Amino acid sequence: MKKCDRCNKPATVHLTEIDNGIPTELHLCDQCAGETGYIQQAHIPLNEVLNQLLQAQSRSAKADGLRCEECGMTWQEFKDTGLLGCMKDYDIFAAQLQGVIESAQQGATRHTGKCKESPTDPNAAVKLRQAELNRLRKDLARAVQRESYEEAAKLRDQIKVLESSPGTD
Amino acid sequence: MMKPGDLTKQNGEWLSATGPKHEIVISSRVRLARNLASFPFVSKASQPQRSELHRLCRDRLLALPGNLNLFYVDLDHTEDVDRQILVERHLISKQHTSGEGSRGVAISADEALSVMVNEEDHLRMQVLRSGMRLRECWKTADMLDNMLQEHLDYAFSERFGYLTACPTNVGTGLRVSVMMHLPALKLTGEIEKVFRAAKDTHLAIRGLFGEGTEAIGDFYQISNQTTLGRTEEEILNEFSDSIIPRILTAELTARSILEQERPLALDDRIGRAIGVLRNARLLSTEETLYFLSHLRLGVVMGRVTGLDIDTINKLFLQTQPAHLQRVLGRTLDGEARKAARADFMRQQLQARPP
Numbered sequence A: 001m002k003k004c005d006r007c008n009k010p011a012t013v014h015l016t017e018i019d020n021g022i023p024t025e026l027h028l029c030d031q032c033a034g035e036t037g038y039i040q041q042a043h044i045p046l047n048e049v050l051n052q053l054l055q056a057q058s059r060s061a062k063a064d065g066l067r068c069e070e071c072g073m074t075w076q077e078f079k080d081t082g083l084l085g086c087m088k089d090y091d092i093f094a095a096q097l098q099g100v101i102e103s104a105q106q107g108a109t110r111h112t113g114k115c116k117e118s119p120t121d122p123n124a125a126v127k128l129r130q131a132e133l134n135r136l137r138k139d140l141a142r143a144v145q146r147e148s149y150e151e152a153a154k155l156r157d158q159i160k161v162l163e164s165s166p167g168t169d
Numbered sequence B: 001m002m003k004p005g006d007l008t009k010q011n012g013e014w015l016s017a018t019g020p021k022h023e024i025v026i027s028s029r030v031r032l033a034r035n036l037a038s039f040p041f042v043s044k045a046s047q048p049q050r051s052e053l054h055r056l057c058r059d060r061l062l063a064l065p066g067n068l069n070l071f072y073v074d075l076d077h078t079e080d081v082d083r084q085i086l087v088e089r090h091l092i093s094k095q096h097t098s099g100e101g102s103r104g105v106a107i108s109a110d111e112a113l114s115v116m117v118n119e120e121d122h123l124r125m126q127v128l129r130s131g132m133r134l135r136e137c138w139k140t141a142d143m144l145d146n147m148l149q150e151h152l153d154y155a156f157s158e159r160f161g162y163l164t165a166c167p168t169n170v171g172t173g174l175r176v177s178v179m180m181h182l183p184a185l186k187l188t189g190e191i192e193k194v195f196r197a198a199k200d201t202h203l204a205i206r207g208l209f210g211e212g213t214e215a216i217g218d219f220y221q222i223s224n225q226t227t228l229g230r231t232e233e234e235i236l237n238e239f240s241d242s243i244i245p246r247i248l249t250a251e252l253t254a255r256s257i258l259e260q261e262r263p264l265a266l267d268d269r270i271g272r273a274i275g276v277l278r279n280a281r282l283l284s285t286e287e288t289l290y291f292l293s294h295l296r297l298g299v300v301m302g303r304v305t306g307l308d309i310d311t312i313n314k315l316f317l318q319t320q321p322a323h324l325q326r327v328l329g330r331t332l333d334g335e336a337r338k339a340a341r342a343d344f345m346r347q348q349l350q351a352r353p354p
């Protein structure tokens, strides 16, 4: 394994820098790559983001002994691989997963998108409408803040129409 | 039926330079992750379960309407170089090539549509098109998803939506990615600013070619980082109406600054690129990407004549290791590959003198 050019730790980032047509190979560890600006925080692959979250999670999330009967998954195994074993794991590890999902998904805890049932399903329609309403309300708040009253009025009309349509909660 | 090697004769829809803004927005991609409720996720599926999953999904995909023109590649029984070709053409992930056991991919003849079976999730559908066409890609993916959903029982929960092996994909299972060529932002040093702004909007930006995080050739892939709590519509709108237009404008501004304030430096870069590509006797993949990027900038900005974007796009693909070997019809290693690449490049560029 190649060592980091700066600090001799194992290199994880391998680059070919080209300066005026002359390629130079660079090998850096994650930390040095970050410090030298070769990696921006925003480039970290998603599974690494998850990994950091998982490592940061203390053992206090009491999952010892918890094991999925269906697929054999344990919390420790999930922490090691970042992958769940079957759909039931979402229930079995619900308490432990909650925090992980919330941080990985920027605070989101609930699905608002397309639903499994066909789009004509009444449930799906309600959800879609709800999502549309949320979007309009957010736009409205922003319009008001910007003092774009004409736009705000338009948005208010759209919201009224949606709210008065049947099936909205 | 088509085979992966046959693909090297064509450019693939996403490199066809036909979509809106294709000079800068190379391609738009929409990916949906789905799993079947009656099987464990792939990593916990037994070999017999994986085989059954594979058969089930393949049969379902091949039973789709004929106008989708799908052909199927069983990756467990495909040569390394052909699997590599599919990676270079962005039809499957690296993970899918190096994986083991029963797995495959369905691909449409124009390569705009592909569905990986038994990758990290049971199904990974992708629609990939030239230019800024995310909404169009979504419509196709959504339609395909609906067609499959009629016959396959997806893993889904009220609360978390479509359930995926990794919780970073849960919810919509939707990953949108836009690939952009941003050489001027790189040359003017403004690219860091764009990245910093992206960080605040929860985007993932990564270099396209090469391993991991490097961005050889100034190609960047911009993707959404979260899949839960926003509708598909919201994710798409943010990309189509805000994120991508902003980066596009920044790149265009950087280009006109170069043109007006540093025309010599700009033409020097382009001229050096032509010089190396037309004359080198040994070319590495990295150098090729680096110089082709500047040549592409020159062609798009009209500072190089006699070459079109289509040709340059094709060169990006055909000089990749597996493509080069298929196009030339022989296995090549190290120095021999660099020499063959340089020969190929000279021949391609000299056939069309400026």
Ligand SMILES: [Zn+2]
Residues within 6 Å of the ligand: A004, A005, A006, A007, A008, A009, A028, A029, A030, A031, A032, A033
């Ligand atoms: Zn280091």
Ligand SMILES: [Zn+2]
Residues within 6 Å of the ligand: A068, A069, A070, A071, A072, A073, A085, A086, A087, A088, A089
């Ligand atoms: Zn399980």
